[in-house]
Amino acid sequence: MAVADSVRVSEIFFSLQGESSRVGLPTVFVRLTGCPLRCGYCDSAYAFYGGETMSFDLVLERVAAYGAQYVCVTGGEPLAQRNCLPLLQKLCDTGYSVSLETSGAMPIDPVDPRVSRIVDIKTPGSGEVDKNHWPNLDLLKSGDELKFVLTSRADYEWARDLIQTRHLAQRCPVLLSPVWQGIDPADLAAWVLEDRLPVRMQVQLHKILWGEKPGV
Numbered sequence: 287m288a289v290a291d292s293v294r295v296s297e298i299f300f301s302l303q304g305e306s307s308r309v310g311l312p313t314v315f316v317r318l319t320g321c322p323l324r325c326g327y328c329d330s331a332y333a334f335y336g337g338e339t340m341s342f343d344l345v346l347e348r349v350a351a352y353g354a355q356y357v358c359v360t361g362g363e364p365l366a367q368r369n370c371l372p373l374l375q376k377l378c379d380t381g382y383s384v385s386l387e388t389s390g391a392m393p394i395d396p397v398d399p400r401v402s403r404i405v406d407i408k409t410p411g412s413g414e415v416d417k418n419h420w421p422n423l424d425l426l427k428s429g430d431e432l433k434f435v436l437t438s439r440a441d442y443e444w445a446r447d448l449i450q451t452r453h454l455a456q457r458c459p460v461l462l463s464p465v466w467q468g469i470d471p472a473d474l475a476a477w478v479l480e481d482r483l484p485v486r487m488q489v490q491l492h493k494i495l496w497g498e499k500p501g502v
């Protein structure tokens with residue numbers, strides 16, 4: 287049972303944004319606890335359980351302590367907590383530029399329109415393709431982003447066909463990211479160039495800088 291005006295938080299930390307079109311920007315990350323999915327590659331499984339229940343005021347105080355302009359709410363699956371929505375609203379009201387990392391398994395329409403929604407479309411290789419909430423595709427605005435994390439050439443072709451048949455790149459920026467230490471990023475780069483795909487390929491900057499661990 288959710289306590290009013292509180293969320294379950296796995297970690298709050300300050301780092302360079304490592305993903306999305308905001309890559310490289312100094313950002314405070316608020317990682318909420320819990321996720322109903324189990325992607326085979328998940329780098330944040332430590333956030334499935336545990337964490338600390340924090341009032342919105344405490345979250346805002348911890349975020350403010352870093353003196354940053356950008357806040358990224360992630361998880362776990364942040365939208366799996368009902369109180370994620372009012373928290374996003376409060377962060378926007380406070381004046382932060384807010385982005386949300388979401389699995390695309392939950393409806394994104396109730397999210398505050400000031401938030402940049404990074405919607406991950408789960409590929410067959412994630413093991414969770416059946417969880418995609420497809421109506422989300424029709425809700426995307428130009429300030430949002432669509433993202434595919436790719437585990438194989440087959441995932442790439444699946445994503446490419448969806449991008450082309452649904453004209454996704456005309457709705458918002460589309461990101462393609464190789465799963466960490468999976469497919470060779472140079473192979474993905476070659477495929478994107480060969481197909482003239484109008485997407486942004488990206489690698490996870492924070493892992494190149496600091497490796498795969500919590501708190502970065």
Ligand SMILES: C[S@@+](CC[C@H](N)C(=O)[O-])C[C@H]1O[C@@H](n2cnc3c(N)ncnc32)[C@H](O)[C@@H]1O
Nearest residue numbers: 328329330361362363387388389406435465466
């Ligand atoms: C940890 S998830 C949290 C937000 C939400 N649950 C989601 O899946 O979008 C944040 C992003 O990290 C990506 N990610 C997780 N593990 C990864 C890995 N091993 N390599 C590349 N990206 C990964 C996810 O696909 C997602 O885009």
Ligand SMILES: Nc1nc2[nH]cc(C(=O)O)c2c(=O)[nH]1
Nearest residue numbers: 301302303304305360492502
């Ligand atoms: N530096 C850094 N950037 C990120 N962008 C999205 C992240 C996430 O885990 O959702 C993440 C993360 O964990 N670290």
Ligand code: SF4
Nearest residue numbers: 321323325328362389
């Ligand atoms: S939806 Fe996100 S947090 Fe949940 S298992 Fe998949 S990558 Fe991890």
Ligand SMILES: [Mg+2]
Nearest residue numbers: 329330360502
């Ligand atoms: Mg991460």
